[in-house]
Amino acid sequence: MNTAASPLWRAAEAIAPTLVGIAFFFAIIGVFGLPAAIGALVLFIALAICIFRRHPREEFKT
């Protein structure tokens, strides 16, 4: 990655999880209805557990 692309990449890195987070929040809070809220909650928790399992011993990295 060149240095010119770095700020753009950083901005994208910040915006992407923000948008995903906002989408999950709106869905879980029931904006798209109860079934969608339950689905979003299950998906969010499943996604979170997948990430936890991907880094189960992350804490030992130095």
Place this chain on the structure above:
Amino acid sequence: MSLDSATLARVQFAFTVSFHIIFPTISIGLATFLAIVEGLWLKTKDPLYMQIYRFWLSIFAMAFGVGVVTGIVLSFEFGLGFARFGQMAGPVIGPMIGLEVLTSFFLEAGFLGIMLFGLHRVGPKLHFFATCMVALGTLLSASWILSANSWMQTPDGVTVDNGRIVVNDWLKVIVNPSWPYRLPHMLAAAYITGSFLIAGVGAWYLLRGKHEDFGRRTVSLGTAFATVLIAGQVFLGDLLYGTMLRYQPAKMQAAEGFWDKQSQSPAPYYWIVVPDQEHQRNRFALGTPYLGSIWLTHSLYGRVAGLTNTPTDRQPQMAWVFYGFKLMYGIAIVMFGVGVASLWLRWHGRLFTTLWFLRFLVIMTPSGVLATLGGWYVAETGRQPWVIYNVLRTVDAVSPVPANVLLSTLIAFICVYSLFMVAFLIFTFRVIRRGPQAAPAQADTLGSLKHAIKSSMKLDPGSHGPALAE
């Protein structure tokens, strides 16, 4: 605001209950965390889990103690400050508080000693069982108190006969309409509080470059629990919102800051209002366009019902309800953001090295307590002017106690509780400053209570004897 007896009785109860709720929230959250951590220790035999357990056990014990002492005061206040409430609702509230004592207090009292002092004296599995029983006790305690309080919010299963409440159906009293929603909401709040406490302290160690293994493990556990729990809490909160809108519309109307019977379309979502209760309007309002319609009506152009739908003599004071709700909801949004950020950073392997995130976790350490306080202000001030919704008004529930007596006892409560808070904070900060190494990973095989108390008072991290709560 005049300092009459009714106002002072309410201020006194508000102060004592606000102080009290901080500690059960922490102890409920920490008790379950301790049970999980001890379970992980039993499963993995990793001494770091035992170190985490012993570190947080001492803080849990202190929070538990202050919570019990300040909780007992509330029972007396029912009778002393709100005698009419006691007379009328005693047949409902009395048995529920009695059942709380019989089920949860006895369970906690029976196993707390083993949990605090018994690791050397009973086997690890029995000790784990004791920890689970204490965690279960805290959960049962919350269940009974939430049941009693929810009955005051949405009374059911009773009739009023000659000014006294007669129970017709105990199941309806205990499982009243709001309890199935309020109990998981409160429990999730307590677990989230515990998670942010744990993550915040771990982050503080990482920022200082001390106790890094402990810091990494607790940040990892704390953010993992917090992320899953806050998502569930957002969902539960929305369900509870819908329930309270059905049973106590005035509360939710006040929580959103609208006065008109129907708001403009699209409705903004207000973050700041300066309500003028007398003229039934806002002097100032700041909000995000469209967001009120989207969040509150789940449509782009929906209108939101305002507080003038409720007669003025049945309205709560908007400012208390509105800002209690915004405090809780605002913190919940930030917590959700922290959860998403933690997932992202964990995915990229930067959870323990991203300084801004660790600093933010430290700032968020007390966030669960603040959000819980905000939520309780919504629940209690939003129910006004009723103490039992649509049954007994708060002004009719107070005792005929002279104002000067209430004022002097209020001042005494403030002084004594300030001492409690200072003691708790000094103890907690001292434990954190000493670090987890003062809580040995390996349990000692010998010792006595006398020795345990001595070594705890000496605060000697280098001692081979049991430390902290041991």
